[in-house]
Every structure is written in structure tokens, then in C-alpha cells.
Amino acid sequence: MRVLLVNTNRKADLMAAPPIGLCYVATATRGAGHEVRFLDLCFAGHRAAKKLRASISSFAPDVVGLSVRNVDNVNMLRPVAYLPGVRELVAEVRRLSAAPVVLGGSGASLMPEAVLRHVGADAIIVSDGEDSFLRLLETLPSRGMWTEIPGVGLMLEGRFQLTPPDFPPFQFKAPDVGHWVDMAPYERLGGSYNVQSKRGCPHRCIYCTYNSSLEGHRLRKRDPREVVEEIEEAVLKYSPRTVEFVDSVFNDPPEHARAILEEIIRRPWKANFTAMGVQPLHLDREMLDLMWQAGFRSFMITPESASDTMLGSYRKGFCRDDVIQAAEALSHTHFSAWWCFLLGGPGETHVTIQESLDFCRQYLHLKRGSARHVAQLFFGVRLYPGTDLWRSALREGMITADADPIQSLWYVSPELNVSYTLEQMEAAATECAEILLGYDEGYLWFSDLAAGLCRLFGERPPYWRLVRKLNRFALKLGFRFTVRPRDLAQRIEDVLRRQCPA
Ligand code: B12
Numbered sequence: 001m002r003v004l005l006v007n008t009n010r011k012a013d014l015m016a017a018p019p020i021g022l023c024y025v026a027t028a029t030r031g032a033g034h035e036v037r038f039l040d041l042c043f044a045g046h047r048a049a050k051k052l053r054a055s056i057s058s059f060a061p062d063v064v065g066l067s068v069r070n071v072d073n074v075n076m077l078r079p080v081a082y083l084p085g086v087r088e089l090v091a092e093v094r095r096l097s098a099a100p101v102v103l104g105g106s107g108a109s110l111m112p113e114a115v116l117r118h119v120g121a122d123a124i125i126v127s128d129g130e131d132s133f134l135r136l137l138e139t140l141p142s143r144g145m146w147t148e149i150p151g152v153g154l155m156l157e158g159r160f161q162l163t164p165p166d167f168p169p170f171q172f173k174a175p176d177v178g179h180w181v182d183m184a185p186y187e188r189l190g191g192s193y194n195v196q197s198k199r200g201c202p203h204r205c206i207y208c209t210y211n212s213s214l215e216g217h218r219l220r221k222r223d224p225r226e227v228v229e230e231i232e233e234a235v236l237k238y239s240p241r242t243v244e245f246v247d248s249v250f251n252d253p254p255e256h257a258r259a260i261l262e263e264i265i266r267r268p269w270k271a272n273f274t275a276m277g278v279q280p281l282h283l284d285r286e287m288l289d290l291m292w293q294a295g296f297r298s299f300m301i302t303p304e305s306a307s308d309t310m311l312g313s314y315r316k317g318f319c320r321d322d323v324i325q326a327a328e329a330l331s332h333t334h335f336s337a338w339w340c341f342l343l344g345g346p347g348e349t350h351v352t353i354q355e356s357l358d359f360c361r362q363y364l365h366l367k368r369g370s371a372r373h374v375a376q377l378f379f380g381v382r383l384y385p386g387t388d389l390w391r392s393a394l395r396e397g398m399i400t401a402d403a404d405p406i407q408s409l410w411y412v413s414p415e416l417n418v419s420y421t422l423e424q425m426e427a428a429a430t431e432c433a434e435i436l437l438g439y440d441e442g443y444l445w446f447s448d449l450a451a452g453l454c455r456l457f458g459e460r461p462p463y464w465r466l467v468r469k470l471n472r473f474a475l476k477l478g479f480r481f482t483v484r485p486r487d488l489a490q491r492i493e494d495v496l497r498r499q500c501p502a
Contacts, residue, residue, distance in 0.1 A: 001137055003029050004061035004099075006052065007040045007181075008086050009069040013447040014463050016042065016191035018183065020246060021105055021129065022067040023175035028130040031173055034137065037061065038180045041089075048085075049092050056096045063137060064099050066090065068107035068115060072408050074382050075438075076495055077488070079408040082107070087119045102136065104129040109213045111385055111405040112153040113160040118406055124153040126213050127165035128199070130172045167216035170199045174230040178238035189451045190463035192274060193240030197227045197260055201248040204315050205304075206388040207345065207381050207411070210248045224259035228267065235271050242272045242461040250275035250299070254282040261290040272460050275299045278337075280326035281318040288333050298336040298465050301326065305341060306359030307352035314345055315388075320355070327363035330373075336465035339364060339375040343421070346392055348413035353421060357428040357435075364434045366468070374467050377425055378438035380410040380492070399500055409499050412492070419489040433472035 007019040030036045037059045041048045073080040104125040116124045139145035151165030198221040201210040211217045251257045273296040303323045364373040385405045429435040454463045
């Protein structure tokens, strides 16, 4: 069967994300004997439809699979919706071909019914794509059989029907990202070569989607040797500038992370590593030392708060002391760490916000010779269906029962005065160049230029490592809030009011 697989994600900025999920699906599909054509539209811009048309005309696919990574950009003030772009691509396929269109990817898994209705494809696959997509191809002629495959969503007589995903063991063939994807444009923008060492998340954070429809609750670990074999092959074949672990939490369970790091250290080659999800728990001197020896120089760390009240409310599974211990362990190193804070969840008050801000000032402010930190403070928590936070928002009247999850919907603690919160955040950010405010995404417009400069100076991705320096320079020039809308508090209040007019 001829299978056209399309990466529809066109968010190309400093965090350009190579479509590793689609590469897994492509590798499994080719392995099952199908002919696969891979179309990456990430950098196609307004030529996307034209490129899709050209692929359909030359390849004449029997099936078209589209990956939907992001539903939106998770920005309260400058929301960008990506599904209309996907809908246009589906319409383009329909114009030229009778091939069924199947959706998959994290965006598709988050809210399958809403995405399928909005985009108008034939089926949607929730969670792992490898097995379900192959089974769907096998039963292609008799579409009725699709209802027996795990994790398949369909519209049947106008009603959405979804079979539960089964989260199979993570034993799929390595995705060989460099084979399917031209990494050069990603690397030019500061993107990394992706690798995944496990799926599933045992944590129960109230706002998060990873442990449900995305990856499931059960940890599914890959054999550490296999993970490192995959990295070795990529390093020798493609010489990636940076390899990034895209696991939900890289250092949990710590034994698995340690086994991978030790295996990397044993190998003769060297690579530059980073990870997007590192938790403060288990981030001790020993773990950091292993990470450094393996070639890590940076990572993102996701405490979300430094207040015990909020860590309890978010159900993070660690406390303020753990966050402090991680910061202290880091202060003996030269890592660059990007700290993520989610301010405004249930129970957040001006006191708990101050606890997080004081933590940033006390522990993340640069001391000579120590780690370089950036603390990004997001205000408001994005609501996703199926999470406990969604249910709280419903109970508290922040959203209505018929709320459309595709809309960018937010939780903000009713105990907060928005103007005063912004003053608190800005006071901390004006003092401390390490603090970056979540609504400052305005800086992304110059990401091409910034990435070009980073390359010129021989910097390796991820380029966010340099944000602190830039911020410090801007602060000195008094530029701190130029990208901040003047009527910010009013705009946030309007967003919240609009999402639940009653
Ligand atoms: C790692 C990660 C990042 C890293 C990426 C680093 C990198 N080098 O790629 C960083 C930190 C940079 C990042 C940034 C962003 N991210 Co992010 N990220 C993730 C994370 C944790 C993992 C993604 C991943 O690589 N998974 C591994 C692969 C193997 O899994 P997969 O893609 O889901 O693929 C499987 C299935 O979905 C399916 N599948 C995939 N494609 C297809 C196609 C077909 C046809 C089929 C049948 C199946 C199928 O099969 C695959 C294999 O089983 C997810 C959450 C999660 N746990 O999924 C969030 C997530 C994708 N990110 C999200 C968001 C919002 C963003 C940002 C927009 C944030 C921002 N405002 O900047 C940016 C966008 C970046 C971009 N250019 O697109 C959201 C998207 C939700 C939404 N609201 O739209 C997620 C879901 C997190 C969440 N909030 O729940 N992210």
C-alpha cells in the first residue's frame, strides 16, 4: 500500500520540533512492507498546500496520515490555533484524492473528538500510533473493522466513537529521524535531534495530559542499551549538534536515566545532550555529575512552583525542599537550566506566588561560576479535558459544560488580583535577569535572526541557554517590558470573562 505521511506542524522558531512521532509511525509502516512517502511541512510556510498537492499527484497514495502535534501555542494573550491549517490540508487531500485521511499525534490524542470534528478526517488515532495505524491499514477496505482497533476514533452516523488505547510495550523499531527528516533547517533554528527513552507517566499532576490519552499512566521503558544504540547510530550517521530526550520526565525513574547515562559514558563518541523534562526530585549531585559526563550541558526543569501549598495542589509529588536541593546541587555545576513555573493554579495566592518569586531571586540569580538559569513564569494554566483541573474549573464555574477544548481555556486562581500579580511578577523580573515572563513571547519574531547569530558564534542548541545574557543586556538598557502589552491585566481579565460569560 502507498502511504503518505505528512508532518503538518509549521511552528518554526527557536523550539522547532522534528516530528519524531511521525518517524516512529513511518518506520513501522515501512517495516510492515508498505511504500512510505514522508512530507515534512514544517518550513513550507504558505507553500504547504502546493507541496502537498505535488506529493499526492506524484505518489498517488492509498492512505494519507497527518500528524497533529499542537492544537495551539498555549499562549493566553496571543493564542494561535493550528487546527484551521490542518483542516485546509485535509481539504486539499480531498480535492485530489479519494484516499482516507487518518490523524495522529499529541494534539490529536489530547482531544480526539473535537479535533476530528474540526478537521474532518476519516479517523483519528489516540496515543501510540505504530500498531494501531498498521492494523488500520490492514483493514482498510472494510472500514467497519476499525472499531476493533485500540485507540481509533471515528464518526459513526454523526456520533464520535473511540476505542480505548492499549499503550503497548515500548519495543518499536528506532525511528531513524535523520532518515525521514532533513535536520538542517531544524538545527539552523536551534532544534535538536530527538530521542525517546520511555513512554508513560506515573505522576498525577492535576493539569497534565501526559498520563492519560497521550502516553498512559504505566511506565514503558526501553532497554537503555537500545536507546544508546539508537543515539550512537544517529551520532555516527548524522552528527547532530544536540540530542534531546523528549521523555515526559527524563530523570524518573532515576535508575533508568542512570543506566542510559552510564551506557553513553562507556561509548567512545561524544555528543551534546539536553532534555525538556527534568524534575527536581532525584536531581542530586550524583545525577548531575553523570549527566555532565555523558555530555549534557543544559536541560529544562519543571517544578511549576516553589511553594509547598501549590506543589501539593498541583500534586507534583515533591516539595519545596526538593526544589531547593536541586537548585543547590545545580549551583555547584555549570549547567544551563530553564526552570518552568506555572503560576495561578488552584489555591494560588499572592503569598504563594511570592514564595516562588523569592525562590528564583534567592537560588537562581547568577552567582559567579555557578549554573546559568532562566526561570520562565507562566501565568494561568491551560485547561485540557479529562484532567482534574478541567473538572475543578467546571465546578468553580470558570468554564461551562459545553466548553470547546480547542479554544484556549485557562484556570486562574480566584484568590488572585490580576493587576497585583503582574506587579509582583514584574518587580521580580526587573530585578532578576533570570526571570522571563510567559507572556513575553513577542521576542519570538526575531528567532531567525537570533538563531543566525548563535550559529555565527558557534553556539550549540538549545539556544534558549543564551536568553539570560540577552535579558541582562536588555535590562541594562531598560528594555525589559517593551514587548508587554500596556493593558495586560485588563486583557487577561477579558480572556477569563469571555471563556465563561456567566
Ligand atoms: C518534548 C516536548 C517539547 C519540546 C520539543 C523538543 C524537541 N526537540 O522536539 C519543547 C520543549 C521544545 C516543546 C515545545 C513546545 N511544545 Co511541547 N511537548 C513535548 C512533549 C513532552 C513530547 C513530544 C514528543 O516528542 N513525544 C514523543 C513522540 C514519539 O510522541 P508523539 O509525537 O505523540 O507521537 C506518537 C503518537 O502521537 C502517534 N503519532 C504521531 N504522529 C502521528 C501521525 C499519524 C498519522 C498517526 C496515525 C499517529 C501519529 O504515534 C507516535 C508514536 O507512537 C509533549 C507532551 C507529550 N508527552 O507528548 C509536549 C506537547 C506536544 N507540547 C505542547 C506545546 C503546546 C508546545 C509548544 C507550543 C509550547 C510553546 N508555547 O512554546 C512548543 C511547540 C514546539 C513546536 N515547534 O512545535 C503540547 C501540545 C498541546 C497543545 N495545546 O497543543 C504538548 C502535548 C504538551 C501538553 N501541554 O500537553 N515541546
